[in-house]
Amino acid sequence: MRVIALCESVKSSSANPFEVDILDKIAVLRKHLPEWKFLDELLLDSEAMLELAQILKLQDEWLKHRASSLYIDPLLIQFKIKLISKDALIEAFVRSWHPLVQVDQLSPKGLEKAFVYWNDLAPMSERFKSEFGNYGVRPGTIDFDDLLQLRIFTQDQFEDRLSGLQEELLSKSKGDWVDYRGFIARETFEEKVVRAYLLAFLISEGRATMKTDALTGQIWVAPLSKKAGGTPKSVAVSIVGDD
Amino acid sequence: MESTDRALLDRKVRKAFQTLILQRSRNPGVKGWELKRHLGRDYRKIIEVLSEDIAPLGLEVYEVKGPEGTDDTSRFLLRFKEPPSISEAETSGIRIDDLAVLAASVAFVNAKQGRVGRRELEQFLREKFPKWRVEYSLDRYVKRGYLEQDDKMLIHVGWRTRAEIDEKTLMTMILSRGSNEVAAP
Numbered sequence: 140m141r142v143i144a145l146c147e148s149v150k151s152s153s154a155n156p157f158e159v160d161i162l163d164k165i166a167v168l169r170k171h172l173p174e175w176k177f178l179d180e181l182l183l184d185s186e187a188m189l190e191l192a193q194i195l196k197l198q199d200e201w202l203k204h205r206a207s208s209l210y211i212d213p214l215l216i217q218f219k220i221k222l223i224s225k226d227a228l229i230e231a232f233v234r235s236w237h238p239l240v241q242v243d244q245l246s247p248k249g250l251e252k253a254f255v256y257w258n259d260l261a262p263m264s265e266r267f268k269s270e271f272g273n274y275g276v277r278p279g280t281i282d283f284d285d286l287l288q289l290r291i292f293t294q295d296q297f298e299d300r301l302s303g304l305q306e307e308l309l310s311k312s313k314g315d316w317v318d319y320r321g322f323i324a325r326e327t328f329e330e331k332v333v334r335a336y337l338l339a340f341l342i343s344e345g346r347a348t349m350k351t352d353a354l355t356g357q358i359w360v361a362p363l364s365k366k367a368g369g370t371p372k373s374v375a376v377s378i379v380g381d382d
Numbered sequence: 383m384e385s386t387d388r389a390l391l392d393r394k395v396r397k398a399f400q401t402l403i404l405q406r407s408r409n410p411g412v413k414g415w416e417l418k419r420h421l422g423r424d425y426r427k428i429i430e431v432l433s434e435d436i437a438p439l440g441l442e443v444y445e446v447k448g449p450e451g452t453d454d455t456s457r458f459l460l461r462f463k464e465p466p467s468i469s470e471a472e473t474s475g476i477r478i479d480d481l482a483v484l485a486a487s488v489a490f491v492n493a494k495q496g497r498v499g500r501r502e503l504e505q506f507l508r509e510k511f512p513k514w515r516v517e518y519s520l521d522r523y524v525k526r527g528y529l530e531q532d533d534k535m536l537i538h539v540g541w542r543t544r545a546e547i548d549e550k551t552l553m554t555m556i557l558s559r560g561s562n563e564v565a566a567p
Contacts, residue, residue, distance in 0.1 A: 151534040153494040153502065204495050216493035216556065221509060223559040225482050231555035232485035233471045235548040240441055240460040241410045242403050 140183065142167065146190035149197070156197035164191055286336075304337045305346055308362045316359035319349065319376070335378050349374060394421055394428045395435060402432075402443065402460045409527060411446070411459040411545070418454070429458060440464060446545045459545050483511055483519040484528055489556050491529070491539050492549060500535045 142164050149156055168187055175181050220228065260266075287293070311317050323334040338360065341347040345366035351358050351374060358376060401412055401420050417425040433443045442463040448455025472478060490506055491498050500520070507516045520537075523529045527542035543549070 151499075151536065153498045153536070155495075201495050213493040213495075216489055216553065217506070219556050219559065220486050220489055220506075223556065225479070225510065227559045228482045228485050228556070229471075229478055230468060231552055231559065232481050232547075233468055234465050234555055235551035236465050236471065237442075237444070237461040237463070237546050237548065238466060238471075238474060239410050239542075239546060240403065240462070241405045 142187040143183070143190050146187075146194050149194060150190075156194050156201055159191070159194045161191055161195060161198075300333075301337055301340060304334065305341055305362060308338075308341070308347060308360065312362050316350065316361050319358035319360050322360060323378070332378060335376070391428070391431065395432045397421060398425070398428050398432045399436070399460075402458060409542075411457040413448075413454065414452075414456040414458065415454040417458060426453075436460070437463060444545060446541055457541065457545070461546060465548075479511070479515065480519050480522070483507060483516065484523055485552065485556075486510070487520070487523065487529060487537070488539060488543055488547060488549065489553060491537055492553060497536045497538050500531060500537050503537050 145159060145164075148154070149159055164187075168184060172184060175184055223231075287297075308317065308322065311322065319338075323331055323338060325331045325334060338347065342349050342360070345363065347360055347362050349358060349360050358374075398417070398421055401417065406412065406416075414425075417429070421428050429443050436442065440463050441460055444459050444461045446457045446459065448457065466474070471481065486507060487503060490503060494502075504513075504516050504520065507520075511519075520529065524531045524537075524540070527540045528546075529543070530538040530540045532538065539549070
């Protein structure tokens with residue numbers, strides 16, 4: 140851990156990387172290697188080796204820099220920068236500066252290409268349809284009129300089934316609460332969804348009521364003899380195929 | 383050289399010039415692999431011809447080696463062959479104070495073996511420049527590629543400094559400033 144911390148501190152500062160004696164640290168790691176038994180210890184050992192390799196790379200860069208003609212005693216250059224005037228500093232910079240040349244504007248050819256691209260570009264909803272389906276269409280709500288339009292129900296069938304379900308709930312309940320999931324359960328998922336929808340309609344109409352237990356997640360329903368008043372509350376219930 | 387070959391070469395040199403001078407991305411210059419794609423395998427020869435052609439205009443094509451040192455990763459740029467005068471530099475759109483910050487930063491980073499902590503550099507620059515200018519200028523130069531800042535907040539010399547600034551000349555110039563040019567106490 141100490142080897143890692145030392146390497147980290149050298150890496151994250153402009154300190155001389157030769158302050159780390161790599162051979163000595165490798166000898167320390169080699170000495171302790173047989174003592175490591177657990178995976179965490181071995182991982183730390185390999186991390187220390189990696190850190191030492193990175194210090195070696197820094198030492199290589201350091202040597203190259205010192206060998207280059209750019210090496211000047213840091214203290215001397217700091218002293219000079221502090222000492223000389225701003226104008227002299229600017230002049231030194233400008234006399235070693237070769238500004239880049241480039242044109243930062245649209246060309247007629249570029250504009251033409253962009254125009255062709257824009258014309259050929261399909262709308263967003265079309266472009267990602269094959270990959271993501273109906274991209275951009277949010278999940279919506281379906282109401283009774285939609286169901287009639289989709290011919291899932293006719294008006295008479297709906298009323299009949301609604302009354303039938305209310306009677307079924309009355310007979311099962313006998314004045315007590317009935318388990319919601321047990322009540323809507325059917326062999327097929329489609330039938331279960333239809334019963335859940337009809338029951339939701341009964342509850343919305345105030346012909347039945349619902350209560351939930353936040354701790355257990357259990358839901359109960361009960362029929363009402365007369366329409367309930369008060370402020371209605373929304374309860375989100377998910378129904379999946381395996382329920 | 384036959385006239386058809388000459389015409390082909392002229393066309394390729396023109397294309398090379400247009401490729402180099404038009405800014406294609408946020409960073410100026412064109413990578414070696416892009417030039418190969420635009421001009422063919424002999425792109426270096428075409429670049430040499432272009433460099434000779436633009437010399438009378440005071441320009442040159444300059445190569446900055448990429449981190450891998452391969453031809454493909456090298457960045458080719460058009461730049462001034464000779465440094466501008468002070469008055470020309472003043473019209474470049476960069477504030478003269480900002481240039482001084484950059485000059486001091488590059489010299490300081492080089493003096494510190496090519497890497498220095500951002501805080502240390504800020505502290506050094508604050509002796510001559512106000513805090514807000516130091517922070518603003520450093521951020522700007524990191525963004526424009528003159529300086530690089532790594533995840534450990536260490537500042538290195540950026541690729542753009544290597545492209546635009548003759549670091550050896552800069553260091554020599556700073557060291558050669560005489561005592562008559564010292565800052566007022």
